[in-house]
Amino acid sequence: MAKTIPISLDVMGGDHGAEVVIPGAEIALVRHPDIRFLLYGNENVVRPLLDKYPRVRDASVFHHCEVSIAMDTKPSQALRQGRWKSSMWKSIEAVKTGDAAVSVSAGNTGALMAMSKFCLRTMANIERPAIAAIWPTLRGESVVLDVGATIGADAQQLIDFAILGGAMARALFGIQKPTVGLLNIGVEEVKGLEEVRTAGRLLRETPLRSLQYSGFVEGNDLGAGTVDVVVTEGFAGNIALKTAEGTAKQIGSYLRSSMNRTFMSKLGYLFAKGAFDLLREKMDPRKVNGGVFLGLNGIVIKSHGGTDAEGFASAIDLAYDMVKNELTHKIAQDLVHYHRGRFAEAAPTSEGDL
Numbered sequence: 001m002a003k004t005i006p007i008s009l010d011v012m013g014g015d016h017g018a019e020v021v022i023p024g025a026e027i028a029l030v031r032h033p034d035i036r037f038l039l040y041g042n043e044n045v046v047r048p049l050l051d052k053y054p055r056v057r058d059a060s061v062f063h064h065c066e067v068s069i070a071m072d073t074k075p076s077q078a079l080r081q082g083r084w085k086s087s088m089w090k091s092i093e094a095v096k097t098g099d100a101a102v103s104v105s106a107g108n109t110g111a112l113m114a115m116s117k118f119c120l121r122t123m124a125n126i127e128r129p130a131i132a133a134i135w136p137t138l139r140g141e142s143v144v145l146d147v148g149a150t151i152g153a154d155a156q157q158l159i160d161f162a163i164l165g166g167a168m169a170r171a172l173f174g175i176q177k178p179t180v181g182l183l184n185i186g187v188e189e190v191k192g193l194e195e196v197r198t199a200g201r202l203l204r205e206t207p208l209r210s211l212q213y214s215g216f217v218e219g220n221d222l223g224a225g226t227v228d229v230v231v232t233e234g235f236a237g238n239i240a241l242k243t244a245e246g247t248a249k250q251i252g253s254y255l256r257s258s259m260n261r262t263f264m265s266k267l268g269y270l271f272a273k274g275a276f277d278l279l280r281e282k283m284d285p286r287k288v289n290g291g292v293f294l295g296l297n298g299i300v301i302k303s304h305g306g307t308d309a310e311g312f313a314s315a316i317d318l319a320y321d322m323v324k325n326e327l328t329h330k331i332a333q334d335l336v337h338y339h340r341g342r343f344a345e346a347a348p349t350s351e352g353d354l
Helices: 018-031 043-052 054-058 075-082 087-097 109-120 155-173 194-205 220-224 234-259 263-271 273-283 309-324 327-346
Strands: 005-010 035-041 060-064 102-105 130-137 140-145 179-183 212-217 229-231 291-294 299-302
Touching: 005 018, 005 087, 005 309, 018 035, 018 043, 018 054, 018 309, 035 043, 035 087, 043 054, 043 060, 054 060, 075 087, 075 109, 087 102, 087 109, 087 299, 102 309, 109 291, 109 299, 130 155, 130 220, 130 234, 140 155, 140 234, 155 179, 155 194, 155 229, 155 291, 155 309, 155 327, 179 194, 179 234, 194 212, 220 234, 234 263, 299 309
Parallel strands: 005 035, 005 102, 035 060, 102 299, 140 229, 179 212, 179 229
Antiparallel strands: 130 140, 130 291, 291 299
């Protein structure tokens, strides 16, 4: 029998909870029959839905949880109320114990990150975790991080993010040595914050087998796909992410308004419907739904809170790919290689250095 991929789901997370999670799990199972789910949620809510989706029921082990974390709960409050017993915590804890290979939740981002850090802890030599997003570009897709885990970052943390993002690009895109750029206000070496300039200098000077540093990139490079991985701190990254999502919705609204303005525009839409459908599919955030928490001793995927079943299935797809392509192992390898190189450079090489 083929090896299965165990995935834990916070069934109560998100704006719509089980009404989206269970149908999304059904869609994901059709795509990946080797998935097995560990479901955490309220029995009164989840059991009736499992009766409607027998495929999910038969491929799952259900665990009742009395507590669920609301979308507006503060992280500190979530830890006090939900540690050890909420559906969100139990889903993450399954990764810690090894019962699940990855956890997926559409719940409160701040609470999910707080619980993930507390339960899984950060990997050796990683001070802060990051949230990585998959970004649609003119070249295909790229990885952007951090998009909101922490505010601010020093030079070493930016280098850590580069290593984490490079490992994710290798796992997701199959690129042996992905290109990495630091998001800045210009490409010139004299521009930007001191932390960014220092990180750039260190990345240029440090030989890294797992990535190729390409220098500074600007905001317009995000959509152009200039590099495979764009590194920034969480404040700027989250603004960039929300700006891109808002711009996509704005363009969609403009198109709908224009197509309904006159009879001729409606007629033109009928002839161009295939092209518009292709554009909608490319810009639909549900097609690439899921942020990856990187730098922890385990994988956690954050789905958009307001997603639908197809969107949640996309987050499960991402979780499946991260496990199949051994993301955690690749990150550990890259970190060991980087820090061995640092220690070797720092070590004395002759009696005169002692």
